[in-house]
Amino acid sequence: MSAPEPAIVLDGLSKRFRVNQRDPGLRSAIAALFRREYVEVDAVRELSFCIDAGERVGFLGPNGAGKTTTLKMLAGLLHPTGGRAQVLGHVPARREPEFLRRVALVMGQKRQLSWDLPALDTFELNRVVYEVERGTYDARLAEMRELLDIDAVVRKPVRTLSLGERMKCELVAALLHGPEVLFLDEPTIGMDVAMQLAMREFVREYNRRHGATIVLTSHYMEDVAALCDRILVIDEGRLRFDGSIDALVRRIRPLRRVSVRAAVSEALDVLDALGERVEAQVGSVAYDVHPDRVPEAVAALLALPGARDLRVRDAPLEEVMRELFSRNERLGLDEEEGG
Numbered sequence: 001m002s003a004p005e006p007a008i009v010l011d012g013l014s015k016r017f018r019v020n021q022r023d024p025g026l027r028s029a030i031a032a033l034f035r036r037e038y039v040e041v042d043a044v045r046e047l048s049f050c051i052d053a054g055e056r057v058g059f060l061g062p063n064g065a066g067k068t069t070t071l072k073m074l075a076g077l078l079h080p081t082g083g084r085a086q087v088l089g090h091v092p093a094r095r096e097p098e099f100l101r102r103v104a105l106v107m108g109q110k111r112q113l114s115w116d117l118p119a120l121d122t123f124e125l126n127r128v129v130y131e132v133e134r135g136t137y138d139a140r141l142a143e144m145r146e147l148l149d150i151d152a153v154v155r156k157p158v159r160t161l162s163l164g165e166r167m168k169c170e171l172v173a174a175l176l177h178g179p180e181v182l183f184l185d186e187p188t189i190g191m192d193v194a195m196q197l198a199m200r201e202f203v204r205e206y207n208r209r210h211g212a213t214i215v216l217t218s219h220y221m222e223d224v225a226a227l228c229d230r231i232l233v234i235d236e237g238r239l240r241f242d243g244s245i246d247a248l249v250r251r252i253r254p255l256r257r258v259s260v261r262a263a264v265s266e267a268l269d270v271l272d273a274l275g276e277r278v279e280a281q282v283g284s285v286a287y288d289v290h291p292d293r294v295p296e297a298v299a300a301l302l303a304l305p306g307a308r309d310l311r312v313r314d315a316p317l318e319e320v321m322r323e324l325f326s327r328n329e330r331l332g333l334d335e336e337e338g339g
C-alpha cells in the first residue's frame with residue numbers, strides 16, 4: 001500500500017512583494033506621481049517541506065522572516081509568486097469552498113468576531129456560512145465551551161471582553177466548522193501566563209481529539225516547546241532547520257548546563273576541569289559540560305558545602321535561537337539536500 005499523501009506540501013514556494021518606495025516629503029510625493037520606484041522584497045524563498053496529517057509543527061524565525069506570509073499562502077489569502085503549495089490535496093490560492101471548509105487561519109492580531117455583537121451571534125453566522133448541520137454545531141460548541149471555560153463570556157458583546165477572552169472566542173469561531181488543518185499565527189500574543197496555558201491545552205486537546213494538523217507561529221518559545229514535536233526555523237524567507245527542538249538544541253549547544261546553590265568560596269580549579277564555568281556568584285555556580293561528564297559534574301557540585309537545588313538542563317531555546325541566527329548555516333536539512 002502506498003503511503004498517504006502528506007496534509008501539507010510546499011515545493012519551492014516563494015513570495016516576492018513589489019513595494020512602492022519613495023523618500024518622505026511633498027517634493028518626493030509629487031515626483032512619485034510621474035515616476036514610481038519599486039523595490040522587491042523576497043519574503044519567502046523556495047520553501048520545500050511536507051507536513052503529515054495530525055502533526056503539530058512550530059514555525060519559528062525572527063521578525064520579518066516570512067512566517068505570516070507563508071501561512072497566508074497556505075491558507076489561500078496570498079498568491080505565491082513561485083513554486084507550489086498543496087493543502088489537503090487543494091491548491092490554496094484557488095480558495096475552493098471544499099478547501100475553505102477544511103482549514104482555518106487564526107491570527108492573534110486580527111479579529112473576525114463582530115465588535116458589538118455577542119460571540120454567540122458570530123458563531124451562529126459561521127454555522128450558516130459553513131453549512132454546519134445543527135446537531136454537529138451544538139456538539140462542537142458544547143465541547144469547546146467546556147474546554148475553554150467561556151460559558152459566561154459568549155453572551156456579552158465582544159467589545160467588553162478581555163483580550164484573552166476574545167482570543168478564546170476567536171478560536172471557537174474558527175473551529176466550529178471542524179477544520180482538519182489549523183494555522184495559528186501568534187495565538188497567545190498579549191496573554192497572561194494562565195490564559196496562555198489554557199490556550200495551549202486547548203490546542204493540544206483539539207489535535208488529540210480530532211487528529212487535526214496544527215501549524216503554529218509564536219514568539220513565546222514555551223508555546224512552541226509545549227505544543228510542537230517538530231519545528232521549522234526560517235530566516236530571511238529560507239528554511240534553516242527542520243527537526244525536533246531537542247535536535248536543534250543538541251546541534252547548537254551540545255553541552256548541558258549543571259548548576260547548584262552552595263557556599264562557593266574556595267578555589268574552583270577542580271571544578272573548572274569539568275567544563276566551562278558560565279556563572280559563579282557568592283551562593284551559586286553553573287557549568288556547561290559534555291553530556292558524558294554530567295555524572296562527574298553532579299557529584300562534584302553536590303560535594304560543595306551546603307549544596308542544594310542542583311539542576312541539569314539544556315540551554316534555553318531563546319539562547320539557542322539567538323545563536324542559530326548569528327550563524328549562517330542550514331541545519332537538520334541534510335536528508336533534503338542529499339535527496
Ligand SMILES: Nc1ncnc2c1ncn2[C@@H]1O[C@H](COP(=O)(O)OP(=O)(O)OP(=O)(O)O)[C@@H](O)[C@H]1O
Pocket residue numbers: 017018019041042043061062063064065066067068069070
Ligand atoms: N503586503 C506586503 N507588502 C510588502 N511587503 C510585505 C508585505 N507583507 C509582508 N511583507 C514583507 O515580507 C517580509 C516577511 O514578512 P512576514 O510578515 O511574513 O514576516 P514574519 O516572519 O511573520 O514576521 P513577524 O515575526 O514580525 O510577524 C518582511 O520583510 C515584510 O516587510
